[in-house]
Amino acid sequence: MTKTNSPPRAATKQPTGFPEGFLPPLGTAADPPPRPTTPPPPGSGADSESPVHTPPNTGSADSETPTTGSGADESITTRTYRNRRRAAVLVFLVLAVIVLVLGQVMRDRKTAGPALPPAAAVTKASVRHTINKVSPVAVGGFAVAGGHGPVLGSAGTLRRFKVAVEERIGRALGGDFADEVERVLGDPRSWTAGRDLRLQRVPASARAEFTVYLASAGTSEKMCAGGGLRTEAFTSCRLPGRVIINSARWAAAVPGYDAPLAVYRAYAINHEVGHQLGHGHEACGGRGEPAPVMMQQTYGLKGCVANAWPYLRGKRFAGNPID
Template sequence: MSEPGLVPVPARRERLRRRRRAGVLALVVIAGALTGTYLLHAAADADGRIPAAVHDPDPDTGTAGAEGEGVEGDAPGDAGLPPLLQPSPAEPPADAATDPAVGPPASYPETGPGTFGYLTGAGPTLGWSGELRRFRIAVEDGTGQRADEFAAIVDKTLGDERSWVAGRQLRLQRVPRQDIAEFTIYLATPGTSEQMCALGGLATEKYTSCRLPGQVIINVARWLEAVPHFDGTLAEYRAYAINHEVGHQLGMGHELCPGPGRPAPVMQQQTYGMQGCTANGWPFLDGKRYTGPPIL
C-alpha cells in the first residue's frame, strides 16, 4: 500500500500514457507557433535568482532566501502544449523499472515543501579546455532522492566525452552554494517544479522539466519514470534531461528530428515526442556535434 500523499507508480504510468495521446502533426504545428516565445523568460537578478514562492534556507542566516531554478529546458514552446495534443506514444520500450543501471523508481510526493538541500563541497573540473562555468546542485526535501547521488549522475553526465565539454569550448564544475555559480540544477517534485517554472511564465502542468535564466529544474517524476514513448533506458533519458536543460543555459535552442530512424538531437523536445527519431541523450556523437533543423 502506498504511503499517504504518494502516487503509486502503475497509476502514474497509466495517467502519463493517457496524457500523451495525440498526433505528431499537431505537435509540429503548435511547436512552430509557440517556439518564438522561448526568450520570454522571467527576469533574474545578478545572482540568477528570481522572486519565488518557493524558498530554501539561506546558508549564512538560516532564513528563507528566494531562489528557484528553471523547465524541461523546455521553454514556453513545449510547456504550452495541451495534454490532448501530445504525440501518441508507441509501445514503451524497456520498462524504466527494469533498467539495471538505475534500479526501480521510487515513490515520490506530488508536491514537496519547497525547501532544498544543497550539496556541500566542490566536484571535479569537467572537460579539457575553455571557459570554466560553475553550477550548484539542490534537491527538494522529501523527494526521497539524495543530493550526493543526484550530483554524481549530473557530474558523470556533464563530464562525459559526448556531453557539452566535448566541444572543448568550456569546462564545468560543481561548487557549494556559498560559492559564485552561473546556475543551479534543481531536482524538484512535480508541484514545486510547476510553481518554480510558472514564475518565468512556463506552464509545465507538473509534467516537464524547465530552464529559466540561471536555473535548471528537473522534475523528479521524469527523473524517476522518463516518458512512455522514449525508446531508451532511464539512464539515457536522464542524460537527455540534463544535457537538454543545460544546453538551454548555454544558449542552445530547440531542434527538430533530422529524419526518420536517425538519433534525436539532444535539443529536440524528446519528452513530447520522437518525431520518428530514436532516443539520444548526447549533444556529441562520434566526436562531432550532432544537430537537427533549428526551430525558428
C-alpha cells in the same frame, strides 16, 4: 848348469780409458776385462753379461713426451664429470633463486591487498568521497550539495554550477543526484566535448552561473511558471540561472521513449543545460536518425531514435532549429 837371472820384463801397460794421472772412482775396475767376441756359454755365472734393458717411458711429470693411453682417458673422464657436476650445481642455484623471488612477490601481493585503480580513477573516487563527506546546505527548501566537484572538460572557459535537491524528496530519490549530474556533464559526448568550456560544481557558499534543481512535480511547475513557462507539472524547464528537473520524469522517464531510464536522465540534463548554454530547440532530421539532444524528446521522438548527447563520434550533432 848355472841359471842366469834375466832382467825383469817391463809390464805392458794396458789402456784404461782414463786420462793419465786420473784416479778412477772407488769400485771402478781400472782395467776392465776385454769383451769376449763370442757369447759365453750358458751358466757361466758372474762372468756372463746380461743384455741391457732400457725401461719404457712411463710418462712421468718430467717427461716431455705426450701422455697417451688409459691414463689420458681417465683424465678426460674426470674433467667431464667435474664440469657436469659444476653445471648441475649452477642450475640448482639459479632455480633456487627464482623460487625465492617468486615466493617473495606472492607474499608481497597478499600483504599489499587489492591492486589500486588507475590514477585518474583514484582521483575521481577521492573527489567523490570528499563530496559525500560535506553535508548539504539547506536553502529555501532545497539541500545544496556541499564541497567542490572535479573540473569537467579539458579546455575553454570554466563555468561553475550548483546542485540542489528538494528537501521533501530526500535521499530516496535525490541522494546521488549531484554525482549523476557530474557524470553526465563530464561525459566526452556532452557539452565539454566542444573544448570551448569547462564545468565545475561548487558549494552553496561559492559563486555560480546556474543551479541544477531536482524538484517535485508540483514544485517544478510553480518554479517554471514563475518564469512564464507552463509545464503542466509534466516536463522540466530552464529559467535564467535555473535548470529545473521534474522528479517524476527523473524517476520514470516518459511512455514510449523506448530507451533505458539512464538515457532519458542524461537527455534531460543535457537538454536543459543546453538551454542555459544558449542552445534552442531543434527538429528531428528524419526517420531512424538520432534525435538531436535539443529536440523536445519528452513530447515524442517523431520517428527519430532516442539520443542523450550533443556530440556523436566526436562531432556536434544537431538538427534544424525550430524556434
